[in-house]
Amino acid sequence: MSNYIIGLTGGIACGKTNLTDALSSVGAPIVDADVVSRTVTADQGAALPALRRAFGDSIFDGEKLNRKALGELVFADEEKRRLLNSLLHPIIIRECERQLKEIPGPAVYSVPLLFECGLEKSCHEVWCAYIPQKEQIKRLRQRDGITAKAALQKIRSQWPTLKKARLSDRVIRTDGSKEESAAIVISMWQETLARISQP
Numbered sequence: 020m021s022n023y024i025i026g027l028t029g030g031i032a033c034g035k036t037n038l039t040d041a042l043s044s045v046g047a048p049i050v051d052a053d054v055v056s057r058t059v060t061a062d063q064g065a066a067l068p069a070l071r072r073a074f075g076d077s078i079f080d081g082e083k084l085n086r087k088a089l090g091e092l093v094f095a096d097e098e099k100r101r102l103l104n105s106l107l108h109p110i111i112i113r114e115c116e117r118q119l120k121e122i123p124g125p126a127v128y129s130v131p132l133l134f135e136c137g138l139e140k141s142c143h144e145v146w147c148a149y150i151p152q153k154e155q156i157k158r159l160r161q162r163d164g165i166t167a168k169a170a171l172q173k174i175r176s177q178w179p180t181l182k183k184a185r186l187s188d189r190v191i192r193t194d195g196s197k198e199e200s201a202a203i204v205i206s207m208w209q210e211t212l213a214r215i216s217q218p
Contacts, residue, residue, distance in 0.1 A: 021048070021119050021126040023215050024141060025208075028133035029148030030180030031173055032158040034193035034200055038148055039129050041201035047208050050118045052130040055111050060084050069106045074099070094172050108136055125212060134183055146207065147187035149180055150194045 029035050039049050059066040062083055070089070071079060078089040093100040119126060130138055139145050150158075152174060159170035174180075184190045189207065193200040 021122040023125040023143050025127045026133050026142035026145040027127050027129040032155050033148040033150050035148050037197045038204045041204050048122045048126040050115050050128050055114045059110050066110050144188040146189045147184045148193050149184045149190050154194050
């Protein structure tokens with residue numbers, strides 16, 4: 020098992036992918052719950068049978084999961100979103116834990132719903148990517164081509180980013196450029212490696 024786990028979390032559209040890409044570029048081992056989620060819901064993924072049983076054929080195009088249809092279904096219905104999470108989270112967490120066990124040294128565990136799932140307990144420290152909600156809405160509208168109302172609906176499906184920031188050990192403001200955010204998180208990683216390597 021990794022001997023030092025840094026939990027990386029934050030709200031939707033807060034730039035976590037840019038941060039994990041930056042960390043990966045300097046050799047940081049990354050276990051990314053979003054990547055695992057896409058894997059288990061890809062063609063012939065481990066989660067597909069349970070999703071079909073729970074939500075029916077309307078979220079599938081043949082054997083392939085229609086992610087847009089699933090998203091529209093669960094973001095509009097709290098009960099269905101909870102059902103989806105109850106199906107996916109155990110599968111995703113098991114796979115993430117398997118990957119962490121294969122990393123002997125420090126690792127970054129990137130989980131959007133880190134606090135919601137209680138996974139901060141398995142981390143030595145937690146970093147949070149943060150931008151104000153107004154900027155989240157702007158980024159989501161640009162990224163997904165959706166209305167402000169739909170963007171807010173997505174944001175409200177998670178804990179408020181400010182709440183996550185207050186519970187974290189360190190907060191990374193990502194409302195500057197991608198390059199600035201990348202430089203900040205790389206510096207944090209290097210500082211952490213130096214700190215935990217001291218006797």
